[in-house]
Amino acid sequence: MIRKPSEKEEEYFVRMEFEKKKKEEEEKQKKLAEAEKKRLQELHHMKCPKCGMELIEIDYKAIKVDKCSGCEGVWLDAGELETVSKFEKSGLDKLFSVFAK
Numbered sequence: 053m054i055r056k057p058s059e060k061e062e063e064y065f066v067r068m069e070f071e072k073k074k075k076e077e078e079e080k081q082k083k084l085a086e087a088e089k090k091r092l093q094e095l096h097h098m099k100c101p102k103c104g105m106e107l108i109e110i111d112y113k114a115i116k117v118d119k120c121s122g123c124e125g126v127w128l129d130a131g132e133l134e135t136v137s138k139f140e141k142s143g144l145d146k147l148f149s150v151f152a153k
């Protein structure tokens with residue numbers, strides 16, 4: 053014999069169904085956000101944060117300096133500013149002459 057679900061039960065199932073779909077939707081949003089983050093990373097990798105042109109990586113002593121091919125801005129990676137700050141003055145002068153126009 054098939055018992056007709058009570059209204060309370062029906063309410064419960066509808067709510068469960070909603071929660072399930074909501075969770076799926078949240079999962080989808082999360083994946084989208086991750087995909088978007090990845091897309092942006094790929095899009096901006098080695099691009100100048102100011103003008104968007106290609107960055108050219110130059111090795112100088114312990115640091116890798118990224119110089120923009122467009123605006124000639126010079127960018128340092130995390131921690132490299134500290135490294136530069138420990139350079140002797142002669143090393144600093146050389147660094148500046150390397151990146152001078």
Ligand SMILES: [Zn+2]
Pocket residue numbers: 100101102103104105120121122123124125
């Ligand atoms: Zn630039």
